[in-house]
Amino acid sequence: MHAVREWLRDASSIAVLTGAGVSAESGVPTFRGGTPGTPGLWKQHRAEELATPGAFARDPKLVWEWYDWRRSLIAEAKPNPGHYALAAAEARARKFTLITQNVDGLHELAGSRNVLRLHGSIWMLRCLECECEREDRRTPLPEIPPRCECGGMLRPGVVWFGEALPAKIWQEAEKAAREADLFLLIGTSAVVYPAAGLAPIAKSSGARVVEINIAETGLSDSIDEFLQGPSGELLPQLIA
Numbered sequence: 203m204h205a206v207r208e209w210l211r212d213a214s215s216i217a218v219l220t221g222a223g224v225s226a227e228s229g230v231p232t233f234r235g236g237t238p239g240t241p242g243l244w245k246q247h248r249a250e251e252l253a254t255p256g257a258f259a260r261d262p263k264l265v266w267e268w269y270d271w272r273r274s275l276i277a278e279a280k281p282n283p284g285h286y287a288l289a290a291a292e293a294r295a296r297k298f299t300l301i302t303q304n305v306d307g308l309h310e311l312a313g314s315r316n317v318l319r320l321h322g323s324i325w326m327l328r329c330l331e332c333e334c335e336r337e338d339r340r341t342p343l344p345e346i347p348p349r350c351e352c353g354g355m356l357r358p359g360v361v362w363f364g365e366a367l368p369a370k371i372w373q374e375a376e377k378a379a380r381e382a383d384l385f386l387l388i389g390t391s392a393v394v395y396p397a398a399g400l401a402p403i404a405k406s407s408g409a410r411v412v413e414i415n416i417a418e419t420g421l422s423d424s425i426d427e428f429l430q431g432p433s434g435e436l437l438p439q440l441i442a
């Protein structure tokens with residue numbers, strides 16, 4: 203912990219990758235469990251069975267019910283001390299890029315500014331016909347699946363398994379990882395690529411990599427420091 207505090211203070215460029223674990227203490231369930239009370243399953247479906255173009259094509263109502271449920275939880279959620287600590291770290295840092303796989307917008311609510319959202323936003327809806335995009339924060343949605351004025355079906359504005367990440371955002375994330383001298387990997391199971399590849403990119407470009415998680419991941423053995431515990435408790439201690 204002490205060494206990491208020094209690395210944070212001395213770093214000239216910090217990049218952070220967050221996953222669902224940072225929002226767990228805000229009451230947003232993670233995808234793969236690991237949090238008491240949030241088994242990572244919804245009606246016995248795994249995320250990989252719902253967050254795909256194929257699942258949506260087969261059963262848009264089921265997929266939308268899942269997203270409507272997550273939207274209603276996120277609408278009630280507030281940033282936790284971990285989100286606020288990251289915003290405070292950004293305010294103090296010379297260069298700071300927060301890369302997130304989360305679609306809940308809680309980092310921005312906590313005051314983070316330089317945020318790269320790899321997986322989109324749960325509040326954005328995109329029409330499958332005319333491809334227009336709009337923000338819609340209503341929960342529950344009045345109609346499921348929701349429809350565009352053009353009559354087309356709307357889908358969640360998030361990235362699904364098997365879909366490409368937004369190219370420009372990914373390029374910026376890769377660049378931030380390459381240029382960082384300190385990389386923090388927080389609350390992610392690090393199994394979903396390409397996001398999970400960012401820590402190895404940072405490491406091989408010379409950065410120190412620190413992981414914060416309640417449990418070890420497949421990357422824990424190849425990093426500089428593993429801090430075990432909830433990010434909502436450890437981050438404020440690190441960034442006091």
Ligand code: OAD
Pocket residue numbers: 220221222223224226227232233234235236237242249250253303304321361362363388389390391392393394414415416417419431432433434
């Ligand atoms: P996961 O649900 O796969 O992993 C959550 C991680 O957070 C696990 O490693 C937990 O041990 C850890 N964790 C839980 N509570 C924590 C806490 N309080 N403090 C610190 N760590 C905690 O979530 P992601 O890694 O974000 O993608 O999943 C990646 C992607 O898979 C998501 O963006 C989503 C999902 O399916 C798509 O929908 C495309």
